[in-house]
Amino acid sequence: MMEWNFNNEMPIYLQIIDRFKMDIANGSLKPGNKVPSVRELALSAGVNPNTMQKALSELERDGYLESRRTSGRFVSDMGNQADSLKNDLAHKLCSEFCEGMAKVGFTPEQSLTVYENYLKSLKKE
Numbered sequence: 776m777m778e779w780n781f782n783n784e785m786p787i788y789l790q791i792i793d794r795f796k797m798d799i800a801n802g803s804l805k806p807g808n809k810v811p812s813v814r815e816l817a818l819s820a821g822v823n824p825n826t827m828q829k830a831l832s833e834l835e836r837d838g839y840l841e842s843r844r845t846s847g848r849f850v851s852d853m854g855n856q857a858d859s860l861k862n863d864l865a866h867k868l869c870s871e872f873c874e875g876m877a878k879v880g881f882t883p884e885q886s887l888t889v890y891e892n893y894l895k896s897l898k899k900e
Contacts, residue, residue, distance in 0.1 A: 779820040787822055791830035799839060799850060800861045806852035810840060 777798070781790050798804040810816070813831060817824040831848060834840045839860075841851045853860070876886035 777816075777819060779822075781820075781822075788826050788830040788833070791820065791822070791827065792833055795830070795834055795839060796860060797864060799853070800857065800864050804850045806850050808850045809846075810848040810850065812847065 777794070779794070781787050795804065804810075810831070811819075813824050813828050816831075817827040820827065831840060835842060835848065838851055838853065838856070840848045842848050872890075873883065873886060876889070881889065
């Protein structure tokens with residue numbers, strides 16, 4: 776079962792959607808995987824089943840999940856959309872990084888230098 780960590784920065788159903796998208800992008804949820812029931816997910820996440828249903832319905836509407844009568848929900852086979860999802864998530868993370876660095880007072884060029892130095896430090900470990 777998934778481990779859930781919610782914050783107060785955005786609505787919970789959006790955080791659930793983001794979590795599913797991240798798990799699809801990184802391969803934790805693969806095409807064809809069965810998604811637990813709304814009740815099971817809501818219980819494990821500690822949220823109202825209506826909140827979980829709203830998130831899953833939106834994921835289904837956007838093509839990330841598909842319903843099969845009497846069988847439940849499954850991760851969709853997105854084909855090339857999976858790469859697009861990864862790129863969209865990466866762009867969002869980069870945007871958040873840049874916004875955070877700007878709040879600290881760094882220019883884009885300084886932020887890039889900080890990031891490059893960070894990567895170099897990882898190689899040394």
